[in-house]
Amino acid sequence: MENLALIDSFSEFKDDKQIDRVTLMAILEEVFRSALKKKYGSDDNFDIIVNPDKGDLEIWRNRIVVADGEVEDPNEEISLSAAQKIEPDFEIGEDVSEEVKLIDLGRRAILALRQNLISKIHEHDNTIIYKQFKDLEGEIYTAEVHHIRHRAVILLDDEGNELILPKEKQIPSDFFRKGDNVRGIIESVDLKGNKPTIIMSRANPIFLEKLFEQEIPEVFDGLITVKKVVRIPGEKAKVAVDSYDDRIDPVGACVGMKGSRIHGIVRELGNENIDVINYTSNLNLYITRALSPAKVTSIKIDEEKKRAEVILRPEEVSKAIGRGGHNIRLAGQLTGYEIDVIREGAEEDVELSEFSDEIEGWIIQEFKKIGLDTAKSILEHDINDLVKRTDLEEETIRDVINILKEEFEE
Missing domain, CATH: 2.40.50.140 (Nucleic acid-binding proteins)
Incomplete structure (x- = not known):
């Protein structure tokens, strides 16, 4: 048939993209019907026979024979004399099937048809890829x-x-x-x-969760459940794990002897520091574990406001807050509670946030980053030490200390 290159080019796509036979036939028919509709106004009276295995295609137009001079719709009807040129014994009222050659569609229509064909194939291919990867989300x-x-x-x-x-x-x-x-x-x-x-x-927490499934057999088998993962990518992560089998220590199984099991995960994540903790429905205990490695003295919980007031010895405060405030931030995300840290014996102390009218917020945050969130906790430190441990100028620190001293002198 004419312009077999059209079908040949399609076959190349078919082999390359591995389109199944049914889909192949459907795409071909759709493209050719679109071209027929554009040329003849309707494709309802056309039969398209596709044979993708042989690489050929046939188009047949079906029309009714009418008397000469009575043709109203040339696409649906054919005059008796024209029909008898196809086959001499045709009579009025009979159906005539006539093959349509590709060349009959016109050169421009064939070029447009080929572009449409390629476009439909790419569209099909993209839909397959989309579905394939949509199933792989997570x-x-x-x-x-x-x-x-x-x-x-x-x-x-x-x-x-x-x-x-x-x-x-x-x-x-x-x-x-x-x-x-x-x-x-x-x-x-x-x-x-x-x-x-x-x-x-x-950077997504789910990546860490999936690494646990991939690297730790008990997690993969469902013997250990990863309850929640929170991360500051590349810095620190906390993973709460649980087991319904009392014989299994979920933390020990995940970490392994001398950290052997978790080492590969840590390396994959750019040496991200991963705390694995035992999940528990006991909220006090859960918050205590979440603040590890700090040792908590006592906790007061306001369930309505979702806040927890944690009392710690002064030497434990910096551990609870962690470098850059990472530890306390992740503990809050893991437990779903906003955690306030209070030093033991600091009942007469004043929280730094109370001075927000006199001290700028970013300065208060700089002190909080190193675990100093009350007036006395700052006054206990030497100025030179504070200069080394914060990004603040000496003059700024002196101004803060003077403001704080005034509070206690009053």
Whole structure:
């Protein structure tokens, strides 16, 4: 048949994309019916026979024979004399089936048809990819670094599918070279203009949860349950685990002898510090464990306001808060409670936040970062020590100390 290159080119796509026979026939028929409708006004009276195995296609137009001069719709009707040129014994009222050659559609229509065909194939391919990766959302996936951009790394998997690892979804210490294999979770899959956009993340807490499933057999088998994961990517994470089997120590099983089991996970996450704690429904105990490695003296809980007031010995406060406030922030996220730290014997002390009218908020935050959140906790320290431990100027610290001293002198 004419223009077999059209079908041949389609066959190449078929072999490359592994389109099944039923889908192949449906796409071909859809494309040709669109072309017929454009040329003849309707495709209702056309039969399209597709044979993708042989790479050929037939189009037949069905019309009714009417008397000469009575043809009202040339697409639906054919005059008796025209019908008898096809076959001499046709009579009025009979159906005539006539093959339509591709060349009859016209050169421009054939070119447009080919472009439409290619477009439909790509659209089908993209839909398959979208569905495939949509089913993988939240799962670990590995792909190779193909291109490194300023705000994202472009990855390709073994099938040539493109994945995007944005800068904000990376661990701060991540450093990639072209050809590196990268692990992360499929965080989201969206269709943007028929093209699937696949976003990978290494910063999502689910990535850490899935690494536990992958690296720790008891988690994979369901003997240990990961109840909750909170992270500051590349810095610190807290993972609450539980087991319904009293014979299993969930924390010990996850960490392993001398940290052997968790070491691979820590290395994957750029040496992120991971605290694994035993989950419990006892809220006091859960908050106490969440603040590890600090040792808590006592806790007062306001369930209505979702706040916990934690009393600690002075030497435990900095441990509870942690570097950059990471420990107390993650403990709050893990338990769902806002945690206020109070030093033992600080009943007559005044919280630093009470001085917000006289001391700027960012200065108060600088002191809180090193575990100093009350007036007395700052006054107990030498000025030179405070200069070394904070990012504050000596003059700023002296002004703060003078304000705090006035409070107690009154």
